[in-house]
Amino acid sequence: MRTWGSVVLCACFLSALLSLPLSSCVREDGTAKEQNLHHEVWSSPTIYARQSSRKPGGALSAQSFRATYENTHAENDDDEVHGGEGRRRSLASWSPQRSLDIYWINPDKSVDRRASMESMLESARAFSPTVTSTRVPGIDVVEVREMLRLGRVKLKEGLAAVRSDSEAVWKKNFRNEYTDLQFACVLGHLKAIKRAYDDNSELALIIEDDVVVPESFLESWESYAAMAPPDWTVLQWYNGNPVVTNASLHYQEPWISWMPGNWGTQAYMINREGMERILRGMQSDDSADWYFDDDVVVADELLYALAGRTYTATRTLGIQHKYGVTSLVRSNNPEADAKNKVMAVLQTSDTNMAQITPRRECILVLTNCLIKTEERLNDDIAMIASDMRALAQWNPCSKWKVNFVVRPNLKMPFAKKLQELMEQGNLEPFVRYTSSHAPFNKYAFMKPLVPQMQNYDYVLLKDVDQRIAGFPWNTFMEKKGESVVSGPLRQVVVESLVKGHLHPPRQHFKLHDARYWKRVGWGGGTNRADFVSVEPQAAEFIEQYFALLEGKFASQFFNLVLTNGFLNQQVSWGPDLMWCGAAADMRPEQPACSLIPVVSEHLDTREIERVNENGITVYCPCTPCPCKKEDLPKNRPHGVDEQIMVHLLHNVFDDSPLFERWIFASQDYRINVARHPFEDRPAEDRRRRKENVRRIGVTLVRCALFALLAALFARFSRLQKGCGKI
Secondary structure, X not given: OHHHHHHHHHHHHHHHHHOOXXXXXXXXXXXXXXXXXXXXXXXXXXXXXXXXXXXXXXXXXXXXXXXXXXXXXXXXXXXXXXXXXXXXXXXXXXXXXXXXXXXXXXXXXXXXXXXXXXXHHHHHHHHOOOEEEEEEEOOOHHXXXXXXXXXXXXXXXXXXXXXXXXXOHHHHHHOOEEEHHHHHHHHHHHHHHXXXXXXXXXXXXXXXXXXXXXXXXXXXXXXXXXXXXXXXXXXXXXXOOHHHHHHHOOOOOOEEEOOOOOOOOOEEEEEHHHHHHHHHHHOOOOOOOEEEOOOOOOHHHHHHHHOOOEEEEOOOOOOEEOOOOOOOOOOOOHHHHHHHHHHHHHHHOOHHHOOOOOOOOOEEEEEEEEEOOXXXXXXXXXXXXXXXXXXXXXXXXXXXXXXXXXOHHHHHHHHHHHHHHHOOOOEEEEEEEOOOOOOOOOOHHHHHHHHHHOOOOEXXXXXXXXXXXXXXXHHHHHHOOOOOEEEEEEEOHHHHOHHHHHOOXXXXXXXXXXXXXXXXXXXXXXXXXXXXXXXXXXXXXXXXOEEEEEHHHHHHHHHHHOOHHHHOOOOOOOHHHHHHHHHHHHOOOOOOEEEEEEEEEEOOOOOOOOEOOOOOEOOOOOOOOOOOHXXXXXXXXXXXXXXXXXXXXXXXXXXXXXXXXXXXXHHHHHHHHXXXXXXXXXXXXXXXXXXXXXXXXXXXXXXXXXXXXXXXXXXXXXXXXXXXXX
């Protein structure tokens, strides 16, 4: 019996060992993998087996639509080369030799830095006589404590100021506690902004006293700032996140939307509107100098979010942060600081790349806009106007078709705003006045437009609150290559703030959330590497919040899927679940779908009402809503596991085998990939580990069966011997 047991145990051990593939222990080059994989950056698969044969900016086809457009606009070619009409309007608002008021924050005890700054700014005035400079005494932690004690600084209930100690700052912040040093930093900046406002400054450059402003900046800041979206209130000239900084070197766009994670208040420019917004937000309590009425204290988050529209420069024009001294905001990552300094130097010589050169593709933009209040009316019209200008800079041949759903009481102010909007760009509005609060199908207005889609190179479907202003559009277009369907990442400012952990994220598909791609120091290794290199990712699902489809494919696809059954119900899910599968079927020679790691800001206006005032679901593909389990077909489509998908197929698409195949093509990706942020290891390695676990499990089951058979055989042998003796 001992012999049998030894044989079985040995067999189990050898079987388990042999079930592991060699690749889990050894790299392809034969060297051993590091044991600590947390800090290892893995390469990830790209969708490109070959380089795109198209030239940058080249059109897909010579459409008659484009021919008409080009003949009409031929006389404006020279203007378009320099940025098009949108850029000319932006430049017109800037006068030559515009004055620049520099306010620099310097604590009283930093005497050496004060002398250095005074020398630098004296040289700046000699180089540019329109520059003025004002020192703003910084605030230290002792003054912070005194201001809190006297009530000059007040905090909302639940927000606390604590002293710095050995505990990590982020742990305190997650408890809604902020250190006196963090308060000192933000109060110093508020003091500088208040001083600039009181001085009647129209435009102020606010810098910390460890920043270098070279002549190269003074020489070119005005023309570079003229390329920013016209609605800006703050321009962030220096970004301390090496992930974002390194990625920016791949962008041709001069400006991108500021996002939490674009760290740094070392150098930023603020206009009069930005000053007013910040002061209004921080002086709501007349009994205090400053009132923190929100869970936001970190300087860049508070200033840039309160200011309204903040954009980050992709080139610093030579502005540098002195890394040999302690800043008002201390860094705990010297290695990243050193790399960042190198990037700042590189950006100085790379400003020529950040220019707007119009493309030749024709774009059809389709979106819906629900307007319920006059406040939203003003904001939404301004947002659409800004996005139209931003797109026209890169693609002058662009047409917007917007479905406006407006409350009847807003008819008069809406008509006026709409007229102003139509004068600014190529817009065809569809307007419906209704007092109904019921959700509506966002594709319904597109049905008559399906035949027109083939006249455009691309059709862009996007939610109205997904921004194009501040989005690296040209980089997106270049990186998508030959993909039939493409989409970017998105990010919500509020969810990305330090206080964001206090509220559950609304982004269901975490892979599409840019926060998980920009982490520094922990997590997000695969995402981080691909974000920096702007490496497109093969995808089997692109969300409909921002999807770019080839025009001819869009026309063919929507002609099939926009059925009466789909359009006569209120849910807009469906086409986005199928278009990657359809692209693989209809365009097998091209990459079907790709996710491009560039960021579109999501304003998240939350206009879609998924539940009513009684908490009952009103957004589903069933009539009546909500869907009921008993309404599911008895023969569920093979492999389609999600109940909502079964309801969609059964109630909307009449159990179409073609649509079932296309939905099923994206299901595994949606459930097992898109719902989760990348880990530090690529998906292939995760698959291998999962397969290893499965193999070991199968082996153990086999071992158990062998052991059971061996025991039964041994017992049978003993019984035979006993019978023989009898």
